[in-house]
Amino acid sequence: MxxxxxxxxxxxxxxxxxxxxxxxxxxxxxxxxxxxxxxxxxxxxxxxxxxxxxxxxxxxxxxxxxxxxxxxxxxxxxxxxxxxxxxxxxxxxxxxxxxxxxxxxxxxxxxxxxxxxxxxxxxxxxxxxxxxxxxxxxxxxxxxxxxxxxxxxxxxxxxxxxxxxxxxxxxxxxxxxxxxxxxxxxxxxxxxxxxxxxxxxxxxxxLNSIRSFINKGGKILEEFVDETGAVCLVQMPDGSLYEGHGKNKKLAKYDACQQAINNKN
Amino acid sequence: MxxxxxxxxxxxxxxxxxxxxxxxxxxxxxxxxxxxxxxxxxxxxxxxxxxxxxxxxxxxxxxxxxxxxxxxxxxxxxxxxxxxxxxxxxxxxxxxxxxxxxxxxxxxxxxxxxxxxxxxxxxxxxxxxxxxxxxxxxxxxxxxxxxxxxxxxxxxxxxxxxxxxxxxxxxxxxxxxxxxxxxxxxxxxxxxxxxxxxxxxxxxxxLNSIRSFINKGGKILEEFVDETGAVCLVQMPDGSLYEGHGKNKKLAKYDACQQAINNKN
The missing domain is CATH 1.10.1520.10 (Ribonuclease III domain)
Incomplete structure (x- = not known):
């Protein structure tokens, strides 16, 4: 060619x-x-x-x-x-x-x-x-x-x-x-x-915080978009809550799961 | 290689x-x-x-x-x-x-x-x-x-x-x-x-359903990714709703707009 x-x-x-x-x-x-x-x-x-x-x-x-x-x-x-x-x-x-x-x-x-x-x-x-x-x-x-x-x-x-x-x-x-x-x-x-x-x-x-989070028994509670961007609320099995933020829902979920994982390691 | x-x-x-x-x-x-x-x-x-x-x-x-x-x-x-x-x-x-x-x-x-x-x-x-x-x-x-x-x-x-x-x-x-x-x-x-x-x-x-859809006054309501892939929700000016699915958000949007266009032609 x-x-x-x-x-x-x-x-x-x-x-x-x-x-x-x-x-x-x-x-x-x-x-x-x-x-x-x-x-x-x-x-x-x-x-x-x-x-x-x-x-x-x-x-x-x-x-x-x-x-x-x-x-x-x-x-x-x-x-x-x-x-x-x-x-x-x-x-x-x-x-x-x-x-x-x-x-x-x-x-x-x-x-x-x-x-x-x-x-x-x-x-x-x-x-x-x-x-x-x-x-x-x-x-x-x-x-x-x-x-x-x-x-x-x-x-x-x-x-x-x-x-x-x-x-x-x-x-x-x-x-x-x-x-x-x-x-x-x-x-x-x-x-x-x-x-x-x-x-x-x-x-x-x-790297895949979301999968690790789910493997550890975490739950995605809520995902929504407001004026500031996307927000995701997740919960670990012990009841602790983490709020993630991002440009889109995927990034917000990633952020929330990463916070949850980091605090539990 | x-x-x-x-x-x-x-x-x-x-x-x-x-x-x-x-x-x-x-x-x-x-x-x-x-x-x-x-x-x-x-x-x-x-x-x-x-x-x-x-x-x-x-x-x-x-x-x-x-x-x-x-x-x-x-x-x-x-x-x-x-x-x-x-x-x-x-x-x-x-x-x-x-x-x-x-x-x-x-x-x-x-x-x-x-x-x-x-x-x-x-x-x-x-x-x-x-x-x-x-x-x-x-x-x-x-x-x-x-x-x-x-x-x-x-x-x-x-x-x-x-x-x-x-x-x-x-x-x-x-x-x-x-x-x-x-x-x-x-x-x-x-x-x-x-x-x-x-x-x-x-x-x-x-071929471009998304552009045709927007030209007809349609609106993209929501785009998100869940476990099954990307989902896009669109609405025609008459209020009718269509849900598109795809491997990524672009394809889901394309799918939703194509459905909306096909039903209105």
């Missing part, structure tokens, strides 16, 4: 006006991947608000494909490597955890891959700035490596601007097309960014 | 006891693909109720991977072939339409690929029989080709036993592993089974 028709080759001059050689090198060094066709890289960094040029498209399509590709590769990786120990249910947990936009946003920023994003929206720029300045999520002293290997479950509920996850997913699809549809190259490049997620998911049964 | 460790090579004797050579040939002829490792094929046809043998696993894992692979390949195909005419929104429609279990079940049965399924459950066998005997869905006089090219949107709402879609998805993953992780071979084999779906999706704006 040939390269997709979304990247006209004659764009080269225009692309060189957008990013200097040093900028390409900087991104490619962080990614550990050199693009044959730099248009893919520029496109992955171009928010729709900036793609007024009808030749050079935004990351919209790449993001869409990258999302599905990441999902597929994560499932393949878990099946190939953790095999018999891993039920489809546990793979679902990992998949959900990874497709969490806040996790992907965290990965992009922790790896310093967010600095070249091209957008034309003050509001969105400000939202990105305020996310980057959240010192709870990004302590100044931490290295990229430490960040990627941190257990960031507690931050998956913070609201990172979606554009950050979108760019990460678009980069995945950009590498896929640029490498001539190579699943192996894509996986080799992105796996290091996923950090210790897999190992942690296999080792740490707490 | 080497073949996954889910298929021990020493299974050959056992596999030959399950399917005769003619049976392998029959399936492979219909699929237009010859398996190097027949264990993949047997596994794709083995329901968990039948996998009492701890060496030969059921299709459970293959189905899981095949589902994500189909999703990814469909998105790639639409982006590569319909490019500029196709918004991500429309691609979402096609994706949802394809991951609809009833459509995949219909494809499996229309192609006569369901006859070798191995299961050990009377209830499930009876449910399959009653689906196959539905003459509205499968008129006796229709050829496989006619069936695959039929606009089956009206049947995507009937409830085909999930096992039929599962086997189709498992076959996709089985071909993927057997072909040495080749996206191109998988796509070449499965594309003919998808029939005229793509062309029809480009032409037929009715």
């Amino acid at each position: 040939s390269l997709p028709p979304i990247m006209p080759a004659q764009l080269d001059n225009e692309i060189r006006r957008i990013f200097h050689d040093e900028e390409f090198e900087e991104i490619e060094h962080k990614l550990n991947y050199v693009f044959q066709n730099k248009a893919y890289l520029v496109s992955a960094y171009t928010h729709p608000s900036k793609s007024n040029n009808c030749l050079l498209i935004s990351y919209e399509r790449l993001e869409f494909l990258g999302d599905a590709l990441l999902d597929f590769l994560v499932i393949r990786h878990t099946f190939l490597n953790y095999d018999r120990n891993l039920t489809p249910g546990r793979v679902t947990d990992i998949r959900q955890d990874l497709s969490n936009n806040n996790r992907l946003a965290y990965i992009l920023v922790s790896s310093n891959l967010h600095t070249k994003i091209r957008l034309n929206s003050n509001e969105l720029s400000n939202r990105i700035k305020s996310y980057l300045n959240n010192k709870n999520i990004f302590p100044k002293t931490q290295s990229t490596n430490d960040r990627l290997n941190e257990n960031i479950s507690q931050w998956t509920d913070t609201t990172a601007p979606k554009i950050l996850a979108d760019v990460f997913e678009a980069l995945i699809a950009a590498i896929f097309f640029d490498s001539g549809n190579s699943l192996e190259i894509v996986w080799k490049i992105i796996e290091p960014f996923l950090g210790t997620l897999f190992d942690r998911s296999i080792i740490d049964p707490n | 080497s073949l996954p460790p889910i298929m021990p090579a020493q299974l050959d004797n056992e596999i030959r006891r399950i399917f005769h050579d003619e049976e392998f040939e029959e399936i492979e002829h219909k699929l237009n693909y010859v398996f190097q490792n027949k264990a993949y094929l047997v596994s794709a046809y083995t329901h968990p109720s039948k996998s009492n043998n701890c060496l030969l696993i059921s299709y459970e894992r293959l189905e899981f991977l095949g589902d994500a692979l189909l999703d990814f390949l469909v998105i790639r195909h639409t982006f590569l072939n319909y490019d500029r005419n196709l918004t991500p929104g429309r691609v979402t429609d096609i994706r949802q339409d394809l991951s609809n279990n009833n459509r995949l079940a219909y494809i499996l049965v229309s192609s006569n690929l369901h006859t070798k399924i191995r299961l050990n459950s009377n209830e499930l066998s009876n449910r399959i029989k009653s689906y196959l005997n539905n003459k509205n869905i499968f008129p006796k006089t229709q050829s496989t080709n006619d069936r695959l090219n039929e606009n089956i949107s009206q049947w995507t709402d009937t409830t085909a036993p999930k096992i039929l879609a599962d086997v189709f998805e498992a076959l996709i993953a089985a071909i993927f592993f057997d072909s040495g992780n080749s996206l191109e071979i998988v796509w070449k084999i499965i594309e003919p089974f998808l029939g005229t779906l793509f062309d029809r999706s480009i032409i037929d704006p009715n």
Whole structure:
């Protein structure tokens, strides 16, 4: 299958006006991947608000494909490597955890891959700035490596601007097309960014707080949505109650069960 | 990447006891693909109720991977072939339409690929029989080709036993592993089974039930996930309620809107 028709080759001059050689090198060094066709890289960094040029498209399509590709590769990786120990249910947990936009946003920023994003929206720029300045999520002293290997479950509920996850997913699809549809190259490049997620998911049964909670005899009492978001009320067999909060009911339930489990361990 | 460790090579004797050579040939002829490792094929046809043998696993894992692979390949195909005419929104429609279990079940049965399924459950066998005997869905006089090219949107709402879609998805993953992780071979084999779906999706704006539903003044009342999967409750302007179900919230919403639209057309 040939390269997709979304990247006209004659764009080269225009692309060189957008990013200097040093900028390409900087991104490619962080990614550990050199693009044959730099248009893919520029496109992955171009928010729709900036793609007024009808030749050079935004990351919209790449993001869409990258999302599905990441999902597929994560499932393949878990099946190939953790095999018999891993039920489809546990793979679902990992998949959900990874497709969490806040996790992907965290990965992009922790790896310093967010600095070249091209957008034309003050509001969105400000939202990105305020996310980057959240010192709870990004302590100044931490290295990229430490960040990627941190257990960031507690931050998956913070609201990172979606554009950050979108760019990460678009980069995945950009590498896929640029490498001539190579699943192996894509996986080799992105796996290091996923950090210790897999190992942690296999080792740490707490990842699936909901299942552990139910196994310990806990009960979901109530789930509802109010002005502040979703709320979930759960009860342990000894009668103790925990209230979880989240953006949606699933996250609220996760939060409540995690509280209950942590207090009982 | 080497073949996954889910298929021990020493299974050959056992596999030959399950399917005769003619049976392998029959399936492979219909699929237009010859398996190097027949264990993949047997596994794709083995329901968990039948996998009492701890060496030969059921299709459970293959189905899981095949589902994500189909999703990814469909998105790639639409982006590569319909490019500029196709918004991500429309691609979402096609994706949802394809991951609809009833459509995949219909494809499996229309192609006569369901006859070798191995299961050990009377209830499930009876449910399959009653689906196959539905003459509205499968008129006796229709050829496989006619069936695959039929606009089956009206049947995507009937409830085909999930096992039929599962086997189709498992076959996709089985071909993927057997072909040495080749996206191109998988796509070449499965594309003919998808029939005229793509062309029809480009032409037929009715495919997007959610958009039509909103345009008609419908409202999404509630979306949540329970043990059975995702559920979505919607309401038409006249007050009538519809409950949709699906593997995720998007599919549940699609299902609910499709019901509402069909009843109002």
